[in-house]
Amino acid sequence: MTRTRNAAAAPAMPSAPAMPSALRLGLARGVLETKLFFREKDAVVFTFAFPIVLLVLFGAIFSGEIGGGITITQLYVAGFIGAGVLAAGFQNLGIGIAADRERGTLKRLAGTPMPRSAYFIGKVINVLIVAILETAALLAIGVAWYGIEPPREAARWAAFAWIFVLGVTASTLLGIAVSSVPRSAQSAAAVITLPSIVLQFISGVFIPIGQLPEWLTGIAAVFPLKWMCQGFRWVFLGDAGAALEPAGTYELDRVALVLGAWIIGGLVLCLTTFRWQRRGEG
16 A cells, blocks of 8 residues: 555656657758858859859850840850759759768768758758759849840749749759769769769750750750750740740740659659768668
8 A cells, every 4th residue: 555655646757858850850950051051151152153153254255146036145044043953952962962971970860869851851951042042143143234034924933933943853852862973072073063064065054955966955855954944944035035945945844744753763863872871881
């Protein structure tokens, strides 16, 4: 009887605090990733200055109308917006994750109670912020200097939104997947930057897509950058620029189809190839 009374009088042990959700941790991780990104002044300057400097440089070298009242500099604006989205997700993210793996950051995070998905949510938030700021800067320059007119129809802004979201998503997933390719953080910049630059040359960023050999445009059509640039040209150049496209139309249905396919393919690659540790570990 005494033991029963003592057991009944004993205070209940406090329960362990509930673990924050993966989304909440991911949002916090996104804030941290963004702060870390902007603390790296050289990386910030290169990320934002590189496409802007190239746009201004190409705009100074090449000028004139190429048909339908469209100037070549207006083509460059739409192309560099697409290239900026690709760089924010594929290039910057791929190099950054490779560096995290080399430093052992991924291994340490994988050993914490934090859900692994929170790490990727944080990276996606960082990519989205960088892509939005870079797109806004390029569009502002295009409006101020190169005669780009912001769309007046809601349908074009809606198209811009879904092309941007699909493009950022595909680029981010491919950036996560390609981060496992470099053998070290030192080689990541070269391994990941080279295909990114090649894609820009064959996808209508530096050279109008209609002036490229057909076999090159066929290769470009396999990858997402060509379709992002094509969609952005419809948004910002309108129907007047359709004649400059190899197919004579912007093919928005194919833009959505290819970007959607790359999202699925990128997700499969992430799930099957991503490594939390360096080669030879674990």
